[in-house]
Amino acid sequence: MIPFEYVRATDLAGAVAAGTAPGAVYLAAGTNLLDLMKGGVSRPRRLVDITRLPGLAAVERMGDGSLRIGALARNSDLAHDPAFAKAYPAVAEALLSGASAQLRNAATAAGNVMQRTRCPYFTDTGSACNKREPGSGCDARGGETRLHAILGWSEACIATHPSDFCVPLVALDALVEIAGPAGTRSVPLEAFHRLPGDAPERETVLEPGELITALVLPPDAASFAGHSRYLKVRDRTSYAFAVVSVAVALRLDGGRIAEARLALGGVALKPWRAREAESLLAGRAPDEAAFRAAADAALAGAEPSGDNAFKIELARRLVVRALARTAAGTPERLPALPGSAFAPLPEAAHV
Amino acid sequence: MSFDIVLTVNGTRRTIPIPDPRTTLLDLLREGLHLTGTKKGCDRGQCGACTVLVDGRRINSCLALAVSLDGAEVLTIEGLAEGDRLHPVQEAFIAHDGFQCGFCTPGQIMSAVGLIREAQAGNDPERVREAMSGNLCRCGAYAGITEAVLEAQAAMTQAPTSQHPASPRQGEAA
Amino acid sequence: MSETAPRQMRHGSNLGQPLTRRDGILKVTGAAAYAADHHPPGMLYAVMAVSRIARGRVTRLDVAAAESHPGVVAVMTPQNKPALARHPDEKNDGFTFRLDLLQDDRVRYANQPVAVVIAETLEAATEGAALLDPAYEAETPAVGLDGSEPFTPPAIGVGDPADMETGDVAAGLAAAARTIEATYETPAQYHNAMEPHAVVATWDGDTLDLDTPSQGLAMAQGRIAGLFGISPADIHIRSPFLGGGFGSKGMIAGPQVLGIMAARLVGRPVKLVMSRPQMFGPVGHRAPTRQTLRLGASEDGGLTALDHHTLTATSTFDDFIEPSGGVSHTLYAAPALATRHRAVRLDTGTPLFMRAPGEASGSVALEGAIDEMAEACGMDPLAFRLRNYAETEPASGKPFSSKALRECYARGAEAFGWGKRPLAPGQMRDANGLLVGWGVGTATFPALMFQAEARAVLKASGEAAVAIGAIDMGQGAWTALAQIAAEELGLDIDAIDFRIGSSDLPNGGIAGGSAHTATAGTAIKIAAADAIAQLAALATQDPRSPLYGAGNAGVIARGGRLVRRDDEGRSEAFTEILGRAGQDSVEGKGAAGPDAARESYAMHAHGAVFAEVTVDPDLGQIRATRLVGAFAAGRIINPRLVRSQYYGGMIWGVSFALHEQAVMDPRTGRPMNANLAEYHVPVNADVPSLEAILVEEEDPHVNPLGIKGVGEIGVTGSAGAIVNAIWHATGKRVRRLPVTLDKVL
Missing domain, CATH: 3.90.1170.50 (Aldehyde oxidase/xanthine dehydrogenase, a/b hammerhead)
Structure with missing residues (x-):
């Protein structure tokens, strides 16, 4: 990696001031950033270490019932917090289905949101990549594309976003709190990551110098706790990125679905909220027919970007499976293999 | 620009100059402090061979910048045994043949120590296997590793106040 | 310091004892220096x-x-x-x-x-x-098995002929009641030892x-x-x-x-x-293969012909040809048998031996094809294998030096519960509604001998120094070879200063081909015998010794003493013999290598692996939930370490069947998953349940110790058993490895 200036920020204003300089990036745990720097993908001139910023690791229940997850909250701390896991079981399950225990111990909430695609043509500096070098082309097209996007991709970029955590967060209408040179603002997570279009180098809505200070789950996010799952299909039983993943949250009322939330991971360059499928489910009985209709709606716009047509059908089936599992109720305890098809069916439903 | 950081490494607090901020904790341990028990298998957080405890938590030391860890407590494989007295996890790895070539072993053992501290897996082998999945073993010693973690955890839980159970080891140390 | 393993756990050093690793403390404390x-x-x-x-x-x-x-x-x-x-x-x-x-x-x-x-x-x-x-x-690089013109290599593996035929395959196929043809593909794999x-x-x-x-x-x-x-x-x-x-x-x-x-x-x-990505090029790999098997069988399931054609790849500038057909020479009693190897030249690094080179890739294809023929015959796959059990080696006609494969089948099947297996696929489900399948594969690996030399010095102090430039890459040479030294010298293992791992020691040969314990162990045995013989000569020719007149062959070494065979009451300590002779030590030398007797026999270890897989019928996710392997590999020096070798091999089988493959960009010839996040090898959660059964086998021919070697055989059989189990779960024959979820959807 190239030599860089290391700046340790002690307060938010100082961090933003230091982080606004060209070539500056923020450093939290660094689990993704260092990986990219070692590969020559990311070559920052200045690292602004935000790990000492006060209060940024806190997880707080706010007066309005929302939950504010500090940017620096560690993935594992969040997932293993019993109150958090009880209120947002799909989020905990997603966190624990990702990476390894070591990485979850280090990685932060905001870092997870900020992680970059695993597209091998992006991480390989010997390949053309419009995201890494705007206008250079996309070597993924016509290359090895088994795991690439089936939704929202463009000719310029067919990569996917690798996060598990973001998938249930998007389903639960999480917000991203942002601080920057122009003050603070808040955007829905769903609008935070950008689809590639013709500018895949613009990955998020962050402006220069801006950083995430928190993720906020709105008050109603906890109302799905009884029926909330994250399922993730992967090529190895653990320690693998999703081929496709699905987060589902349901509110059931009198044997009908009062409200449904559905999002997919591993299918697009952002966590993919399936709103049409959600509306389709609202008011219906939680049965196979409804689930299938929802799956069809969720994947209605899907198109293979290469040798990955199987992901469309796989995603449909996973949506059906995730809806069925979710309708059966959140398990009392997260399964030993979180998000896995091999997790035993829950014996007792969450109450 | 050189930073001085303070690290407590295996119980010893020391001030360490970091002349190059690019230095990872792993490279600092291995090349700077010559604590070479911690291994580099991939340098990218993909194999777990570099696992150490930082402030009691297991992490991949290859993906941590040393300079950002100022003030941290680091426990490496070299600091686990108390003199000639092996840690229960170390003993269990020997007893269950939880390794072959031994290269991933320091990482496996530190990961197991971290896992036991996390207290999330209980005595469920499936949870232990999942929680140890961040440590690759190419020789394929997983069966012994899982048994060793379960046994060591049981031994440590039964005797939480005693330092370590009696060692079966005889003879001199290396 | 690091060349002498520490001492620990003195529960017997004799051959066959499950000693824990003598380098264990160094390895668990981080003190072992790589x-x-x-x-x-x-x-x-x-x-x-x-x-x-x-x-x-x-x-x-x-x-x-x-x-x-x-x-x-x-x-x-x-x-x-x-x-x-x-x-x-x-x-x-x-x-x-x-x-x-x-x-x-x-x-x-x-x-x-x-x-x-x-x-x-x-x-x-x-x-x-x-x-x-x-x-x-x-x-423009040549990429993939269709990337250039195939040629007939002058030799395969380490010098075997590319083609071999015995009997008339065409006639055998023509006469068959049933024939099958199946083409299996295996990908390029990279060794990826944890240590770069x-x-x-x-x-x-x-x-x-x-x-x-x-x-x-x-x-x-x-x-x-x-x-x-x-x-x-x-x-x-x-x-x-x-x-x-x-x-x-x-x-x-x-x-x-x-x-x-x-x-x-x-x-x-x-x-x-080396960095991990750099490991995908200049340090060898297992070449990709495309293997076409044509089998003929009679009405009652007896093979009439077996034709095994391998297309593989080597580099543009050097030759290593994966000898996949070799397993077909050994395993099944086909009266007509042919194997052929062709290769293409690709712009890759030169392939190399990778754990069970030839046997691993060949075994997957052969065991798959055998399973397909069993299905065609309506027979249980194990019964079909027993029906075609080879009493002599089919390719050479030689008798086996020993072969306890029948017992491996029996004991493995018993432990696994094979008897309850439904014949048809798709019949079993687990409590979650996931498909369950059972499969079997036969394991085999040749019992080789290379060259090695050793030195054994008995000292007047009563201790010994044994030295050989042998290698411990995880198989346990520090322990198993020291056990052999202790046994042959009649000393407690802790009385031996045992050294390996340095070129300054006698040439220990190569740690490969599953032959290192046999070869280095035999050299140690001969060196020890030489030292004991010298000591015996000192005693038996000295009228002051209680062993006087016994003759060299009339004494044995035990517990630091020479004991008269015909009168165990008469013995003398090594220390006394050397002390009286005024000698500080006697130095024995030993050299081991293949002997002429090997020409008369086919020498192989064998085994049977039974696999259970769980397959999600909708999502295609596959997990190998249970593997039982029963192996017969001659004399077992240390069952604890041998079991670990079998487990490791079986996990490589899981990896071969389900995970490993170098993904090459077809346009550039570059591996696009040159890292351990995307080049998948199994993680702990991929391997729920393993059992290895050590079937006893005595072999008087392979080498003086009767050791056949265990390092590689576990890979063979296992991958095929898993692929066959996936068929049994789903009814789908996946012939292109690894079997990833998209292939069973």
């Missing part, structure tokens, strides 16, 4: 720059940029590399492979070293290598001191000596612990030599450690 753990004074760091194209030329290296990076000491390129005494492409035998040592600007595979940057710090060397930013003149190849090199004039992992120290010495024009005796290699080898450290690899050249260039000690 090559990259060394830091001689004044050491510099070397980092390779590797090619991003698979074929072409390097037209420019930005040496100035690298040199101007703070801390960079030198940049080694084709222009300024130290002169070599021998061209790296010069071959003198089948065990010499061509190396890429910056001989010119040609690029012949992706990740080929093109320069080396040497710096004061690892960080500076790493960035310096990045700054070289090579420019290329790229040419590393070297710490220090020159002192023309003397070279090395810490580097090597599965064969004398061969490494010879190769390095030839390249640098120095005497092998002036090269000192320490290799007490290998962080895994699996064949990739069998020959000294180009990057290790580059580290030595870098040290020569700068006149200081140098450490060069």
Whole structure:
């Protein structure tokens, strides 16, 4: 990696001031950033270490019932917090289905949101990549594309976003709190990551110098706790990125679905909220027919970007499976293999 | 620009100059402090061979910048045994043949120590296997590793106040 | 210090005892020193720059940029590399492979070293290598098994003929009541030992001191000596612990030599450690194969013909041909049998032996095809295998030196519960509604013997020193070979100063071919016998000894004493014999190698692996939930370590069946998953339940110890059993490995 200036920020204003300089990036745990720097993908001139910023690791229940997850909250701390896991079981399950225990111990909430695609043509500096070098082309097209996007991709970029955590967060209408040179603002997570279009180098809505200070789950996010799952299909039983993943949250009322939330991971360059499928489910009985209709709606716009047509059908089936599992109720305890098809069916439903 | 950081490494607090901020904790341990028990298998957080405890938590030391860890407590494989007295996890790895070539072993053992501290897996082998999945073993010693973690955890839980159970080891140390 | 393992757990050292590893404490405390753990004074760091194209030329290296990076000491390129005494492409035998040592600007595979940057710090060397930013003149590479014209290789593996036929295959197929033809494809796989190849090199004039992992120290010495024009005796290699080898450290690899050249260039000690992505090129791999099997069977399920055709690949500049057909020579009693090997030349690094080379890839295809024929015959796959049990080796007609495969089938089937298996696929489900399938595969691996020498010194103190340049890459040489020494010398294992892992010791041969315990162990046995014979001569010819007149053959060594065979009451301690003779010690020497008796027999270890898989019928996710292997491999020195070898092999079988593959970009010939996040090997959660049954087997022919070797056989059989179990779960025959979820959807 190239030599860089290391700046340790002690307060938010100082961090933003230091982080606004060209070539500056923020450093939290660094689990993704260092990986990219070692590969020559990311070559920052200045690292602004935000790990000492006060209060940024806190997880707080706010007066309005929302939950504010500090940017620096560690993935594992969040997932293993019993109150958090009880209120947002799909989020905990997603966190624990990702990476390894070591990485979850280090990685932060905001870092997870900020992680970059695993597209091998992006991480390989010997390949053309419009995201890494705007206008250079996309070597993924016509290359090895088994795991690439089936939704929202463009000719310029067919990569996917690798996060598990973001998938249930998007389903639960999480917000991203942002601080920057122009003050603070808040955007829905769903609008935070950008689809590639013709500018895949613009990955998020962050402006220069801006950083995430928190993720906020709105008050109603906890109302799905009884029926909330994250399922993730992967090529190895653990320690693998999703081929496709699905987060589902349901509110059931009198044997009908009062409200449904559905999002997919591993299918697009952002966590993919399936709103049409959600509306389709609202008011219906939680049965196979409804689930299938929802799956069809969720994947209605899907198109293979290469040798990955199987992901469309796989995603449909996973949506059906995730809806069925979710309708059966959140398990009392997260399964030993979180998000896995091999997790035993829950014996007792969450109450 | 050189930073001085303070690290407590295996119980010893020391001030360490970091002349190059690019230095990872792993490279600092291995090349700077010559604590070479911690291994580099991939340098990218993909194999777990570099696992150490930082402030009691297991992490991949290859993906941590040393300079950002100022003030941290680091426990490496070299600091686990108390003199000639092996840690229960170390003993269990020997007893269950939880390794072959031994290269991933320091990482496996530190990961197991971290896992036991996390207290999330209980005595469920499936949870232990999942929680140890961040440590690759190419020789394929997983069966012994899982048994060793379960046994060591049981031994440590039964005797939480005693330092370590009696060692079966005889003879001199290396 | 690291060359002598610490002592611990004295529960018996005799052969067959489950001693825990004698290097265990060093390994669990981090004290075991691997090559990259060394830091001689004044050491510099070397980092390779590797090619991003698979074929072409390097037209420019930005040496100035690298040199101007703070801390960079030198940049080694084709222009300024130290002169070599021998061209790296010069071959003198089948065990010499061509190396890429910056001989010119040609690029012949992706990740080929093109320069080396040497710096004061690892960080500076790493960035310096990045700054070289090579420019290329790229040419279109040959990629994939259809990427170039097949040819008939002059030899396969380590010198076997490419084609072999016995009986009339065409007639056998024509006469068959049923025939099947099945084509199986296996991908390129990379060894990926957890320890990347590393070297710490220090020159002192023309003397070279090395810490580097090597599965064969004398061969490494010879190769390095030839390249640098120095005497092998002036090269000192320490290799007490290998962080895994699996064949990739069998020959000294180009990057290790580059580290030595870098040290020569700068006149200081140098450490060069490969990065993980760099491991996908210059250090060997298992070549991809496409194997077509044609089988004929009679009405009652007896094979009438077996035809096994292999298409594989080698590099454009050297030959290693994966000998996949070999397993068909041994396993099933087909009266007509043919194997053929063809190869294409691709722009890859040269393939190499990788754990069970030939047997692993061949076994998957053969066991799959056998399963398909069992299905065609409506027979249980195990019954079909028993129906075609080979009483003599089909290809050679030779008797087996021993073969307890029937017992392996029986005991494995019993432990697994095979009897409850429904014949038809898709019949079993688990509590979650997931499909369950059971499959079987036969395991086999040849019982080889190589060459080795050993020294055993009995001392007047009552202790012994046993030395052999043997290698422990995880299989347990530190322990098992010391057990053999203790047994043969009649001493407690703790009374032996046992040394391995250094080129200064007697030539221990190569740790490979599952033959190291047999070969090195036999050398130790002979050396020990020599020392005991000398001691016996001193005693039996001395009227003052209670053993006087017994004759050499009339005494045995036990508990530090020589004991008269015909009168166990008469004995004398080693210390007394040497003391009275006024000798400090006696030194025994031993040499082992294959003997002529091997010509008369077919010598193989055997086994049967039973696999259970769970398959999600909707999502295609597959998990190997249970593996039971029963293996007969002659004499077992240490059942604890042998079980671990079997487990490790079986997990490689899981990996072969479900996970491993190098994903090559078809346009560029570059591996696009050259890392451990995307080149999947099994994690702990992939391997829920393993059982290895050690079936007793005595073999009087393989070698004086009766050892057949266990390091590789576990891979064979296992992968096929899993693939067959997936069929049994789903009804789908997946013939293109690995079986990923998209292939069963």
